[in-house]
Amino acid sequence: MQATLTSKGQITIPVHVRNRLHLKPGDVLEFDEKAPFLKAVKTIPAEAWEQFGKTACDPWGNMSVLEIMDELRGPVELPVPESL
Secondary structure (H helix, E strand, O other), X not given: OOOOOXXXXXXXXXXXXXXXXXXXXXXXXXXOOOOOOOOEXXXXXXXXXXXXXXXXXXXXXXXXXXXXXXXXXXXXXXXXOOOO
């Protein structure tokens, strides 16, 4: 896949790449000028970080560790130890 740099320093990101990376008009890309290759990273708006996790809650807040383990993996029957 190739793109050509215009005289204004612009490139068109191929549609396959835009779709795979979920890029859309208005997205901001940050370039890493220290990388030994062309590296652009989609930035995350500050307001998105502010909202991140605000509605998160602990789904196991009122359960013991054993109850949580049973819920995640299902109940486990331990073998009865053999008598010596």
